[in-house]
Amino acid sequence: MKVNIKINDRNYSIEIEPGEMLLETLRKLGYKGVKHACSTASCGACTVQIDGKPVLSCSTFTAAVDGHEVKTVEGFSNEGVLSEIQKAILEEGASQCGFCIPGLVVTAEALLKENPDPNQEEIIEYLKGNLCRCTGYESQTRAIMKAAKARRER
């Protein structure tokens, strides 16, 4: 079947297989920042935004996104200029292996849009679906607090 999807501000009209998941479609189109880590909707590595809301692409049928707007991690750094969240992640050492980071960036962007001044508990609550095995989360919380502050002061 054919679907029309806007991905990172670019319009696509694509043929998909029945039962194709958005994760697979995006990776096939070259959006490799969308990561496949668990297949059970339990880790958040494949998170993308659909119409501005964070969604797990591993458990979203591509067909269901027909006519909608998808944003992946690749859509959050403009011409290679890092977003505040990406900058803060680097400064705080919140990315070790980096495999969970695209999902974290996408989810944190949605958080800061909804809540520009989150406290620690709100950050933890909003991002609890994004697993990370490297950092122990402390540095990621610090990074998002810092990014929120930078964004408010922008």
Next chain:
Amino acid sequence: MSRVLTKEKLNVVNTPVEKVDGKALVRGKPVFTDDFDLPNALTVKILRSPHAHAIIKSIDTSAAMIEGVACILTYKDVPHVIYTRAGQGYPEPSPYDTFILDKKVRYVGDAVAIIAAENENIAERAMKLIKVDYEILPAVLDYEHAQDPDAPVIHNEPEISGAYDPKHNIASHYEMEIGNVEEELKKCDYTVDEVYYTPNQSHAMMETHAAISYFDPNGRLTVITSTQVPFHARRILNRLFGVNCRVIKPRIGGGFGGKQALHVEPYVVAVTLKTGRPAKCVYTREETMTASNTRHAMRFRVRAGAMKDGTLKAIELWGLSNTGAYGEHALTVFMVAGSKTLPLYNKVKAVKFGGDVVYSNTEPAGAFRGYGAPQGMFALDSALDELARKIGMDPITFKLKNSIREGETSPIFKIMGEGREGVEQIIRSCKIEECAIEGAKIFNWYEKIKKPRIDMKNKIAHGYGVAFAMQGSSIPAIDMGGATLKMNDDGTFNLLVGATDLGTGSDTILAQIAAEVLHTTVDKITVYSSDTDITPFDKGAYASSTTYVSGNAVKSAAEKMKKEILKAASELFEKPVELLDLEEDKVVCEDGRSISFSELQTKLFYTFNQRQLEVTESFVSEVAPPPYLVSFAEVEIDMETGKVKVVDFLNYIDCGVTINPVLARGQVEGASAQGIGMALFEDHIMDRNGRLITDDFFTYKIPARGDIGKIEVRFAKSYEPTGPFGAKSVSEIGLDTPGPAIANAIYDALGIRMRRLPIRSEELFFEIRKKYG
């Protein structure tokens, strides 16, 4: 002997430089194995055994050769070479007891056939059409019964070598004794004799195992793989297939020891050799959980004794370790459970360590961050905590009184090495007193322990625990790392290292070391790492060795490069080298002249004493200076559910000088989280046929955000004279303390001693019931 380097003397080292690969990672650039799409590549899938122990009577692939299947390989089609998947130095200390594919399967998940097809759907359909007739054998699912008289023999293949007593399912055995533990224990005022268990934790790295193989345009076999050991992988692939190849490690999505072995590489290489086509295999999460590696589950009986004044006299650790179906890292992990724990208490009169590593029909165990030390330290530190409480001493005072100090040694360093004898070493940096005393102050230990522990009204208990740990820095006299530096005419340098950055940030800290020596900045150092055709050899990322061994290699290469630069400038300026020095990307001469690195190399390329400045240096250490750690845990226990929450976890660590304080802190925080997972959440549950039920992130609970309270990290002021710029290792030690610190804190709260990890809320709840009604 030890001097503290002040920050003022350093420009790049000991500063929080951002990771050199960071910008690519935060933007989601295609840098991981699965991100590489090769034209015409086959998708490789593995058919796995549904039985824990069985003989393949027959295997029929004819019905599975559907359109789109390129090949299906069974044990009849791949080289019958016995080997070990463990990625270690050579000769390998792990037994040769594994084939790429075998007629016998030894655990649920063992590989049966390799399917290569045009795409994943076809491969999966074909997999279902392979007919396998199994003769099911009785299995050993509980490693404590591996040595029962009627236990089935798991390894009866005639080709096996290096295993201790495979006829009795013993992969490895080790024992040693210094003094006479039995006699010393008799003289003690207080003794403990208890048994402790640690589980077969899963690495649960976010990126599953993955590899790609292909022939490059010149016919060179190339393997891109998510590995911690590219050079060992190349050597082992050569042993299996008799072909040379190039192994490239791209970015890795975490490893934690799980990628210190060959997993996917032999399968894709077998397919490429058979078909001539590129082959890609990416494990599913289920495969990574059930058919790769786990931590070795261990049981330790600890006997220890002390005098009334708190003098520790004797320790015995007698263990049983489960290596699962294959003996990967069997002996070495077991030995580390003693060799990286017992020297911490070097003042004892007698010490004994030993036991068996047994086979069972479960997922093979392997290397996992801490490499035996978390298992040994859970037993040892818990037992010492029990002993301190029997004596009536504060556990900090007791442990500190008996622990090692600067200038001291332990005979264990020489007796116990990595699967063989070790090396003597005098401890030249040890700030364990600072860690314990200053840590206790920051944690408010002495104020906290005055508080009541149980709030009966709200059914909440609070407890405070402390644990001490040591680790090593490299495997001395074995681990070698190489580094090459090349100067370019734009004034930058290429740093080529075999060292394997698995997310730890080693590319970054190695660049910092080079930049410091060369009076330049990290942005002028382009790092190429872990490509066996391009970079010099490095043992790989394990044994807490990269900062120390690879770091020393880079420092040495940079120092040699500095000499080469000065020599070239001295020729140019016609001045003795002594009158020249490096300063901010240039050579300065006493007479006021100067030349930038860029100008110098440009002259050397085209107009003056023409040559490429390039150096290679190697480093092997004679010692393995231990880092030290004291961790403090505060737990909150819901007495109505047994749920334990780690409210506060403070690490005070002596890892020498931190090359990059932010990355070093991240290593400790991350290790603490994994240790908390091991202590409280992470549990393998098998069904009665040996199938792992907890085979995904839904059922295997790694700590999520919110499961962990505060994790704090403080660094002791320490300088290791043999380390690069005073550094020791930092990556593993953080996993040694959460288990015992949390168990000790639970005891402190409730008077209930939990001697088995993970500490399940249900079990704790029943104990609370028994004690408090």
